[in-house]
Amino acid sequence: MKNEKKNVVELRNITVKFDDDVILDDMNLSIKDGEFVTLLGQSGCGKTTTLRIIAGFVQPNSGDVLFEGNRINDVPAHKRSVNTIFQKYALFPNYNVYDNIAFGLRISKVPEPVIKERVAEMLKLVNLEGFEKRSVDKLSGGQQQRVAIARAVINRPKVLLLDEPLAALDAKLRKDMQNELKNIQRQLGITFVFVTHDQEEALSMSDTVVVMNEGKIQQIGSPIDIYNEPQNAFVADFIGESNILDGIMKEDFKVCLDGYDFKCLDSGFGKNEPVDVVIRPEDVDIVPEEQGMLTGEITSVTFRGVHFEIIIDVQDFKWMIQTTDEHKVGEKVGLYIEPDAIHVMKKSKYSGQFGDYSSYSDELDELSVVEESEDE
């Protein structure tokens, strides 16, 4: 946990504006050597812009970019030892696979025999042996992806920037590529700055996750911290499913929800301070009505394979609960919550915007619409 490793890249008070729109707002980020950092956030939140700052394609309006401790704001892109895998691969259509991969080494005038050796090494790494002479637009999406990786990695950059490299792939291929990327990162020990708007991908691959929204970093932390201890309603909602309720912190380790005082593990808030309370759907147990801390009526039940998703109306707040037990709509039930399932957060500007499942089915539809349009 201590500063055993040095920071490779540091962003200090970075602000970026395009035509008076603030895209990145006073951003601070340190990336350690060998780390797998993921920038996670919705479309348009400034992930690509952050990568472009590091790569040198965008100049910040204010703030410093540091590389191994040196300010590099004025170093042009082609002189930074950072390589990028672009959102849409950006392979050179006028070159074949071999020439694409060899491109960077040729520019830095590495002798041809060495290039040959290293290209062969790379093709082996990304599993594309025998594809040397292929024209790149005759490759499948996954193969193009791997050429893009090989083309960047062959230069042995200190930092590799990956901009949603898996967005265009289908679910199966995506899983395979996630593993492949992770392997490459481990084998070569390169620092990865990875961009995605897929939270599962972010949680499963990274050492550190950076959650962004509207040009601001919401939280930086390990996947487990981010999931279990979200810092505000936005993060809680964005990562996984959550019930976010208004609560009042009666005293340390005691929070009041819907008139019932719950025990919890949180402390350090003011007396009777209004707070946001996060309770993950899988942490709520359904018990008979009389044994419950809260009671309500089941309004919908959806089968999700491993578990059921049940919506329960408690004093007009719709809870989501995940359980393996089957229940029926209309049943009156009680809710039981362990103290360690309760996570208390300070109020933020996102309070009240998220966390109620009253428009649950609509929300799902909306989400799927958004996702479809993004894939195109």
Added chain:
Amino acid sequence: MKIVKRLITFLVYAFLYAPLIIMVLFSFNSGRSTMVFEGFSLKWYETLFSNNVLMECLQNSLILAVTSSVIATILGTLAAVGVYRLKNKYISGTIMTVNNIPMMNPDIVTGVSLMLLFVFVGTFLGLAEKTNFWTLLIAHITFNIPYVLLNVLPKLKQTDKNLVEAAMDLGCTPNQAFFKVVLPQINPGIMSGLLMAFTLSFDDFVISYYTSGTDFRTLPLYVYDIVKKPVKPNIYALYSIIFILILLVLIINNFVLNGTSKKESSGRAKKVVSAILAVVILVVGVFAFKGCETTHSIDGLQAEYSREFEGTTLNVYNWGEYISDGSDESLDVIAAFEQLTGINVNYITYESNEVMYSKLKSNSDSYDIIIPSDYMIQRLKNEGMLQKLDFSQISNYKNIDEQYKNLYFDENNEYSVPYSVGMVGLIYNTTMVEEVPTSWTALWDERYSGDILTFNNSRDAFAIAQKVLGQSFNTENKADWDAAAELLKKQTPVLQGRVMDQVFEKMEGGNAALAPYYVGDFLIMQEENEDLDFVFPEEGVNVFVDSICVPSCAKNYDAAMMFINFMLEPEVALANAEYIGYASPNTEVVNHPDYSYKDNEYLYPAEEDMPNVEYFYDLTPEIRNYYEKLWVEITSK
């Protein structure tokens, strides 16, 4: 439905290509008719290639098209990259509008404004030749750049922006990224821009017309000037070659464009392009070589020709096809003069007296020799635009027939030396008329209604009516012109049409019975159709004399005198008379035993058959405007 669609497609293409196919076909015709195919022959191609003036113009056109298109492509591509990189949408939008205007602009506006600029700058810098090869080149580059820009910019916009960044990310400087990644992407656009620029430059007439100088004539300028004579199939041969050339260019273009989707073929396309370029260079080289291989010797020179002006350039400004040019094994007069004296002749042509006049007036170039017609000489002389000739240097002036001396426009023989003489008369088809016509009134004869042609040229058409009414051609009385106009309006119902060059086809093909035209041209028609005959109507006819003069802007006066003397040499004048087919004012020609028109009854009528003749005089601008207005009324009915 499908059949109908196919049929329509077929008809559209047939309509587009039939004329071209017919032209190519007739370029191989062994006769000169455009009606009947008399047999396969390559003779028009031979004539074409033996015409040195034409070949030089073709060579010039290729040189100009290649240089201007290459330079325009480089500049246009750079401009496209610049516009593409502009961040400000308003500025790039404005630049594109500014770019598009010259393309919408009529060529004539572009041409005239460029000429004004060149003359202005030239005057400012004190240049003698305000327009020359360089101004022509600049003009062509100027009008080509927008097309290149328009071809390249969309390709740039299509290229993935990430590609450039990817290249820089991998260590390329912005310049390296451009050459390694962007250029291959926009190459098809650059190539099609280049080819478009090449074709536009190669066939441009209007802009070249205003911006070229005397030193460099292109093919379209040359072709446009050949109207003194009917179009001959060697021009078809020329156009066929050009058509094939353009076709090749288009095929290459498609090759290159398709090359983007099929990477493998782009290498092949490049080879094809270089092969074509090699061929073009080779052809140009052959022309250039051909130009210097033959010797032109002339027998029986009457005067001495020194080489004191060796190396000077003499600008000769003449009608199109109005000098023997080496085609059909004739004497190449210009080449012979150059060989004899070492003077370089820069031979330029015009298609009417008025064009020549305005060119002189515009003051953009200097000419040493011009060959205007009688009334124009009168005008030029009155406006002080001619120099007196030094007859002590023109010993061959003695060859000019006395009857062509002391003419009205040069009463004291100070300014001009007659070159060629023509008369107007009535051509008729003996099988189509009931009796031999003797009067111009035959052109009003209702029996021949629908078979009568007349001039589509105001002064010549009025002249006929004026003779019928017993007027002079040169009357300054408006009432006379009104009366003549009335008569011409009465003629309209019986006319088949008002024509100039088409008269050849109509009369040769037996499609019209009567037509007034120049006697020299009648002789050409008669070779094709023996039924044709010719009379000088009793009321009188127009006679014209084209004479050699030296304009006051001439820079090489003594060399000009030498040229005039040379043109009067018996062998030279004979070659010219044979070539032009009009009557010669040169006694050595008229009496020459080899002269094929010797004693020709039409060109040289015997004393007793000599018609009443009258010259055109230069009329006042007021009268000119008056009858032109009447002419519009007549022809618009």
